[in-house]
Amino acid sequence: MIVCGIDEAGRGSFVGPMAIAGVAVDERNLGKLREAGVRDSKTLSPRARERLYHIILENSVAHTVKRVRPRTIDNSVVLHGLSDLEIDRMACIIRDVRADAYYVDSCYADADLFGRRLAEASGIPRVRARTKAESRYTVVAAASILAKVARDRSVSRIRRHHPVGSGYPGDTKTASYVRGIYRSTGAFPGFARRSWYTACRIAGDERLRVAV
Numbered sequence: 787m788i789v790c791g792i793d794e795a796g797r798g799s800f801v802g803p804m805a806i807a808g809v810a811v812d813e814r815n816l817g818k819l820r821e822a823g824v825r826d827s828k829t830l831s832p833r834a835r836e837r838l839y840h841i842i843l844e845n846s847v848a849h850t851v852k853r854v855r856p857r858t859i860d861n862s863v864v865l866h867g868l869s870d871l872e873i874d875r876m877a878c879i880i881r882d883v884r885a886d887a888y889y890v891d892s893c894y895a896d897a898d899l900f901g902r903r904l905a906e907a908s909g910i911p912r913v914r915a916r917t918k919a920e921s922r923y924t925v926v927a928a929a930s931i932l933a934k935v936a937r938d939r940s941v942s943r944i945r946r947h948h949p950v951g952s953g954y955p956g957d958t959k960t961a962s963y964v965r966g967i968y969r970s971t972g973a974f975p976g977f978a979r980r981s982w983y984t985a986c987r988i989a990g991d992e993r994l995r996v997a998v
Contacts, residue, residue, distance in 0.1 A: 787813050787891050788847055790885035791925030792876050795827065795933035797893065801960055801977055802941045803853040804907035806872065807809045807932035808879035809925065810847040816924045825927050826920040827934035834947070837959060839935045842928045848883045851936045856979045866988040869893055873900075886939050891919040929963035944977050955984040964988060 797804050818992040822841045823834065831840070843849060850929050863873035872893055880888055892915040894900035897941065901915030916922055920930040941953050951959030965988045966976050974980050976986075 787887070788885045789813050789816075789925050790848075790880070790883050790888045791890075791919075791923060791927070791929040792888065793891040793920050793926050793930040793933055794872065794880070794893075795930065795937040796953070797872070798955070799953045800955045800957075800982050801856075801950050801964070802829055802944055802978055803855055803937065804859060804872075805853050805933040805940070806859040806879065807929045807936065808876075808883045809849040809851070809929045809932055810883050810885045811840060811842075811845060811928065812847060813925075815845045817948045817993060819852055819928055820924050824924055824931065824951045827930040830931070832938060833860045835931050835935050835938075838928075838931050842931060846928075847885075849903055849932060850879055850882055851932055852879065853936060853940060859979055860981040863872050863979075873904055873907050876904055880904070880908040880910050880913065888914065890925055891930070892917050898917050919930075936987075948975065948977065950977075955982060961988070 788796055788810050790808055792808045794804055794806045796802060796876065822838060826839055827835055855874060876890060879984065888910065890904060890913060892900040897915045897917050901913050903912050904915060905913040919926040944950060948963065950963050951957040953960055961984055967975050969987050974985055979986060
């Protein structure tokens with residue numbers, strides 16, 4: 787039986803893309819992934835994630851990673867919300883990656899509702915959505931590692947020319963650097979998400995605030 791896990795990285799970041807990964811694995815190989823140390827990417831060091839990234843690819847039947855650019859995220863937030871964008875991209879992954887069953891990390895507190903929406907969008911009825919799925923299912927943990935590595939590589943490319951920190955709203959180094967660009971140019975850099983509350987604070991316009 788082939789199982790597919792889907793997860794994202796960078797959903798809440800102020801800088802860089804969101805990465806959404808899907809990975810299909812023969813369930814007979816899940817034990818091998820667990821023995822190698824595959825688990826929720828947030829609990830692993832960058833070096834461990836890079837090591838496991840290659841092990842996951844070697845043991846996968848298929849995999850894909852979709853990077854969603856800041857401008858695409860901004861447009862979605864303004865028009866219909868970030869969750870709809872995430873559902874759309876995850877549905878694309880489900881259609882692209884053939885499997886007998888799909889396990890997905892839910893961005894809704896109501897995971898059953900998220901699963902129903904994703905099943906409807908993808909046309910695949912066998913979608914099992916759970917909150918914190920990356921800590922419940924090895925195949926989703928594998929997807930979380932692929933997404934996190936892809937996201938980290940994108941942020942590393944940004945850092946070659948822009949000394950941002952983690953990229954998340956709570957990181958003062960990131961906010962300070964973007965604020966400096968905005969004050970000197972009157973515009974946000976292309977790698978920042980203008981729909982985020984952090985950007986609204988920097989611009990000094992609370993009316994721009996969008997819940998995400």
